[in-house]
Structures are given as C-alpha cells and as structure tokens.
Amino acid sequence: MTDPIRIGTRDSELATWQAKTVSAKLRDHGFYSELVFVKSDGDLDLTTPLPEMGGKGVFTKALDDALMNNHIDIAVHSYKDLPTENPLPLKVSAVLEREDHRDTLVAPKGTGFLDDDSITAVIATSSNRRKAQWLHRYPNHSITNIRGNVNTRLKKVADSGWDGAIFAAAGLKRINLDHHISVYLDWMVPAPAQGAMAVMIREEDESMNKITSLLNHHQTALCTGIERDLLNEMEAGCSAPVGAFCWIDNREVYLHAVVLKTDGTLQYDIQKRVQLPEAKNIGRQAAIELLEQGADKLVNEMRKTSHGEATE
Secondary structure, eight states, X not given: OOOOEEEEEOOSHHHHHHHHHHHHHHHHTTOOEXXXXXXXXXXXXXXXXHHHHTTTHHHHHHHHHHHHTTSOSEEEXXXXXXXXXXXXXEEEEEEOOOOOOOEEEEOXXXXXXXXXXTOOOEEEOSOHHHHHHHHHHOTTOEEEOOOXXXXXXXXXXXXXXXXXXXXXXXXXXHTTOGGGOOXXXXXXXXXXXXXXXXXXXXXXXXXXXXXXXXXXXXXHHHHHHHHHHHHHHHTOOTTSSEEEEEEEETTEEEEEEXXXXXXXXXXXXXXXXXXXXXXXXXXXXXXXXXXXIIIHHHHHHHHHSOOOOOOO
C-alpha cells in the first residue's frame, strides 16, 4: 500500500473543512490521505492588524514552508488568500468548484440601521476592499478592525455591540453557520477568487500534479484565473481594495471589477462581456482600462501602505 497523501492545512474549522473536502474527493478517485495541521503567524497573533503583519501572506507562508520542506504533499487554501505571483517553485494544480462568491452582513441587532441615514453604524471588517465599498455606499458609518477565524469573529460581533460584521458567504455556508447571515451584499464586488479553494503542490511533483488535477473544475479555474489576472496586471496585491467577479452564462464571459480609495470616497468601475473563446485576456484588458481611467493613482497609493484582508 502506498503512503497516504499528506494534506497540509491550517487548523481552523473552515480550513479543516476545506482539507477534508479535498481528502474526500481524492478518496472518490481511489487515493487516500491524511491531514497535517500547520500553524501560521496569522493564526497565532489575533490582535495585530493584518497590514502591520504584512498582509494575507502570513496565512500562506507556513504552508509554503511545509511544502518546500517536504513535510506535506499538497496544501489546501482559500484561493483568494494566495498572492498572484509566487517566487517559490510551487503551483496551483487544481481549483475546486466555487461556492457562493458573495459577501454577507451579520447583524445581531437587525438591519434596520441600513435604511436610516441618521445612524452612524459601526461595521467590523479587516478587509480594505470591504471597508472601501461599505464606506462608498454608507459614508456616515465607521469601520472597526476584526481578526480571527469565522467562529472567533462571530463571537466578537455578538459580544461587541457593533452593528454588524462582513463575512464571506462561502465560509459561513461550508461550516453550516449561514443562519447568522442577516443580508447578502449583492452590490459588493467580492475579492478575486472568493469562494474558491485551491490545491497547491511542488512544481516538480508530477505524481501529485496528475492526481490533484482530477479535482480541477475548469469553469471555476477559468473565472478565478481571469479575476487574478486583473489583480496581477494592476500590481495591487491580493489584499488591496480591488474587487473582481467573473462568470459564464450561455458561452459568454462577464467580468465586473472595482478599484476604490480606502476611505470609499473614490471608485473606478468596469464591466466587460466577451464570447468564451475570446476570454483569455479579459482580466488584463480590464485592468489596463481601469488604470487608464485613473485607478493608477489609487494603485500607487496602495503601494505606499500595506493592506490586509481577513481570510475566511
């Protein structure tokens, strides 16, 4: 009997769910696996704002190291957490079918404040993308930082007295916590690749590449690839206040993207539609058009400071 595939994962409930899902899919193809839990700096320090810790890379570095050191065979990530460029000899070998891409609001005291412009609500998020879009829509509200995994953040918002906190729908749904959702934020453009899971391997590991590629969902891989191409072309980093969502309908590919000033006072927006065979470069084309609109000024501003987006 061959050794089981070692799946590296963080130990939060959501990360464990994601790794177990990959394990089950591998088992469906006749491959057995075991989970190897890896602690990241982002998991160990729940108080320092992500920008001060260097952004979302704090969640992926430990798994990268475990792969490079051959302590694990594959790593499972929330795809939106991965930088669009990786200097290490690692690669994404599979993107699983996307869950709900939307952001949601958890509001323990109800959502009535959304319809009352006189209320200066306090909303919790550590994502500058969410912060910027929220303040663009609700300029009289204020944003407070929140850190931790899904369960930790749900407890914080319940105990804090804040009016609400923003969560990815996918994370709540995957671990059966979507009953906490007060409203889906259909107007908010998600992070590139939000709702998708990625499997990462060592580039030279042909055996793992062959095995894990069986899990790849081609439509999700295409759409998330387009979203990440946009982010890469803008050189904005996967934690910047950039939203992008791509979808396919009747062999047409649609892309909606936004770039914002962190305080929400300025937003650049683009929507594109092309035929499926012409979709390869739509993300990079959209990024170039956004930069030409004036978003280059915002990207330059982003480079001067470090931005973070909560994982999960």
